[in-house]
Amino acid sequence: MALVLALLSLSEAQAQVLSSRIWPARDYTRLTLESKSALKHSLFSVKDPERLVLDLETDELAPALSELQGKVAAEDPYLQGLRVARNRPGVVRLVLDLKAEVKAQLFTLPPIAEYGHRLVLDIYPAVPLDPLAALLEETGRQQEEKPAGSMARLATIVVDAGHGGEDPGALGRHGSREKDVTLGIARRLKKLVDAEPNMRALLTRDGDYFLKLDARVEKARKVKADLFVSIHADAFVRPDARGSSVFALSDRRATSQLARELARTQNESDLIGGVNLQDKDDYVKRTIIDLWQTGTIDHSLRLGGSVLKRLGSVNTLHKPRVEQASFAVLTAPNIPSILVETAFISNPEEEKRLNDEEYQDKLARAVLDGIRDYLAKHPPRPASPLALN
Numbered sequence: 001m002a003l004v005l006a007l008l009s010l011s012e013a014q015a016q017v018l019s020s021r022i023w024p025a026r027d028y029t030r031l032t033l034e035s036k037s038a039l040k041h042s043l044f045s046v047k048d049p050e051r052l053v054l055d056l057e058t059d060e061l062a063p064a065l066s067e068l069q070g071k072v073a074a075e076d077p078y079l080q081g082l083r084v085a086r087n088r089p090g091v092v093r094l095v096l097d098l099k100a101e102v103k104a105q106l107f108t109l110p111p112i113a114e115y116g117h118r119l120v121l122d123i124y125p126a127v128p129l130d131p132l133a134a135l136l137e138e139t140g141r142q143q144e145e146k147p148a149g150s151m152a153r154l155a156t157i158v159v160d161a162g163h164g165g166e167d168p169g170a171l172g173r174h175g176s177r178e179k180d181v182t183l184g185i186a187r188r189l190k191k192l193v194d195a196e197p198n199m200r201a202l203l204t205r206d207g208d209y210f211l212k213l214d215a216r217v218e219k220a221r222k223v224k225a226d227l228f229v230s231i232h233a234d235a236f237v238r239p240d241a242r243g244s245s246v247f248a249l250s251d252r253r254a255t256s257q258l259a260r261e262l263a264r265t266q267n268e269s270d271l272i273g274g275v276n277l278q279d280k281d282d283y284v285k286r287t288i289i290d291l292w293q294t295g296t297i298d299h300s301l302r303l304g305g306s307v308l309k310r311l312g313s314v315n316t317l318h319k320p321r322v323e324q325a326s327f328a329v330l331t332a333p334n335i336p337s338i339l340v341e342t343a344f345i346s347n348p349e350e351e352k353r354l355n356d357e358e359y360q361d362k363l364a365r366a367v368l369d370g371i372r373d374y375l376a377k378h379p380p381r382p383a384s385p386l387a388l389n
Contacts, residue, residue, distance in 0.1 A: 024076040161186035165210030170235030172351035188364035228337035235346040243318030248300035307370030
């Protein structure tokens with residue numbers, strides 16, 4: 001009996017891969033292996049041709065691993081293919097054939113919610129992608145399709161679809177995932193913005209993959225966005241909670257976040273639109289940045305008010321005014337930024353509407369109308385490296 005228990009204990013100690021996922025995207029590709037217990041592993045690269053080799057300490061060639069070979073999409077920008085086999089006793093080897101040289105990051109995530117232990121491999125391009133260059137290229141194509149005479153200073157709107165990939169966001173009672181709803185609305189909003197003669201949009205993510213909050217803000221800063229709009233779908237413990245909300249950054253979060261930004265950023269002048277702070281002492285720096293951030297929050301509240309008013313024609317409002325909270329995604333110091341909670345996905349009635357394409361269109365158009373109302377009163381800054389003449 002003791003021997004049987006010992007064998008069972010040994011079997012349970014073996015890490016079993018329960019599921020595997022590949023999230024391809026322009027920014028990076030993510031491979032996730034989920035297991036009952038933490039996987040022991042090692043990673044190394046091989047050249048000519050470019051490959052990544054991931055060794056897993058497990059005796060079991062689980063179906064979740066075997067299935068990986070068929071999960072590499074043809075349009076994946078980094079993965080050419082993937083092979084899985086037993087390499088030696090107690091080791092299963094994954095060989096990832098690459099399309100070009102890459103940078104890889106391998107890390108683990110602890111169990112949370114419905115997820116078990118996760119081993120995550122992120123594959124980035126060797127040379128980081130430049131969102132500014134991509135936006136300029138896309139804008140050039142859009143301008144070729146627009147009528148003559150429409151060339152003018154374009155307002156750059158960064159549209160952020162909340163959550164994604166391993167982060168599903170809030171879950172509806174009927175299985176809807178916030179990450180899917182937000183991406184659908186964000187894509188529709190981008191299409192509407194791009195159709196406007198004086199606007200263009202950039203999505204922080206255009207696929208089902210995870211993107212860190214600071215990476216979303218950094219994209220907006222790199223393209224010197226005029227506005228940042230993050231799309232979400234709220235959830236609450238009470239299923240009868242309903243309505244749309246709009247949030248701007250709170251003053252308290254702004255102060256602490258700016259302190260971290262100043263410590264991290266090598267060129268502080270980028271934070272406040274080109275004002276040179278190199279020769280200023282800390283007190284003067286903080287005073288100037290506080291004034292700048294106060295103005296940004298003020299404009300965020302104005303933008304939020306315009307969007308909230310328009311959303312009121314599509315859905316009931318959860319609160320009658322723009323709220324303020326410490327959302328990390330709203331912390332770009334010189335970009336008016338709002339977070340739109342389109343509806344409560346935890347409310348079965350609103351969940352149903354959020355999955356309706358026509359309703360998503362209405363929500364996206366309401367946000368666009370709010371943006372248009374704001375820009376009519378507060379046109380984009382005249383000087384910009386993205387301005388078209």
